[in-house]
Amino acid sequence: MPILIADTSALVSLGIASESSPDPLSLCLDEYDVRVPNHVVEELHDVASYDDDHGRAANAVLDHSAHYTVQSVELDAEFPLDDGENAAVTLANDIGAELVLCDEFIRLGLIHASLADTRLVTTPTLLSVFVRTETLTSENARTLLDEISTARSWEANSYVERARLLLDDS
Amino acid sequence: MSTEKKRVQFRAPNRLIDRTDALAAVLGEDRTDILVTALREYLQDATHDDTLTQEIAAAYYDDEITFDQLKALVGAEEAANLRVLKQQLDEDFVDEVAEL
Numbered sequence: 624m625p626i627l628i629a630d631t632s633a634l635v636s637l638g639i640a641s642e643s644s645p646d647p648l649s650l651c652l653d654e655y656d657v658r659v660p661n662h663v664v665e666e667l668h669d670v671a672s673y674d675d676d677h678g679r680a681a682n683a684v685l686d687h688s689a690h691y692t693v694q695s696v697e698l699d700a701e702f703p704l705d706d707g708e709n710a711a712v713t714l715a716n717d718i719g720a721e722l723v724l725c726d727e728f729i730r731l732g733l734i735h736a737s738l739a740d741t742r743l744v745t746t747p748t749l750l751s752v753f754v755r756t757e758t759l760t761s762e763n764a765r766t767l768l769d770e771i772s773t774a775r776s777w778e779a780n781s782y783v784e785r786a787r788l789l790l791d792d793s
Numbered sequence: 794m795s796t797e798k799k800r801v802q803f804r805a806p807n808r809l810i811d812r813t814d815a816l817a818a819v820l821g822e823d824r825t826d827i828l829v830t831a832l833r834e835y836l837q838d839a840t841h842d843d844t845l846t847q848e849i850a851a852a853y854y855d856d857e858i859t860f861d862q863l864k865a866l867v868g869a870e871e872a873a874n875l876r877v878l879k880q881q882l883d884e885d886f887v888d889e890v891a892e893l
């Protein structure tokens with residue numbers, strides 16, 4: 624099973640739709656050997672303290688903790704990234720993970736450049752991968768992306784708009 | 794919308810504040826009203842700039858502009874982000890990840 628390292632941003636995105644059926648968080652945990660750096664778990668606890676969509680999403684992710692492995696990570700001080708992203712990149716490089724899942728669009732260039740052999744994916748792309756593998760129907764993927772986009776204020780983002788078209792084509 | 798207010802302190806050129814106070818006197822408002830209005834309008838403009846950035850990004854995703862043109866418009870760092878996002882939209886890339 625491919626190893627997927629998840630960052631806080633992406634786990635929150637998946638958690639937002641965790642009460643949907645099918646639920647993208649459970650699909651991700653079923654399809655991949657998901658590893659979560661301890662710094663990301665700390666960030667999830669911070670987000671979970673807020674009484675809003677993001678807080679509920681973070682709580683949902685923490686509730687699924689039996690289905691992913693939390694790994695402690697020694698941060699690489701060279702990376703000018705937040706602790707969670709830094710830990711995800713460091714862990715991915717340390718263990719040669721196949722995938723890093725991250726939705727911090729404004730830092731993706733730097734994260735991508737910091738990864739040695741690991742592919743970077745965002746949640747909209749993960750949904751199109753699930754459509755490709757017939758884990759999700761196009762229709763389900765579109766509904767999930769709409770739900771996540773609303774909570775994450777992605778409506779005006781051209782990348783997400785194009786990713787949605789990719790789901791339509793599949 | 795939250796009505797909570799936060800107290801902030803900052804330094805500004807004398808002339809700018811004198812003009813702010815003059816306008817406040819004309820409009821029968823106070824200095825804070827003018828500054829808050831100015832800040833709100835500036836932030837709205839900045840959001841419109843983001844709209845422009847998204848249009849530039851869309852043109853790059855659709856191959857209407859090159860990566861070099863993109864870099865000239867939005868700078869190297871933002872261009873690097875948008876290059877990664879464009880790769881995320883590549884069907885071959887999606888296939889590669891699907892085959893893992």
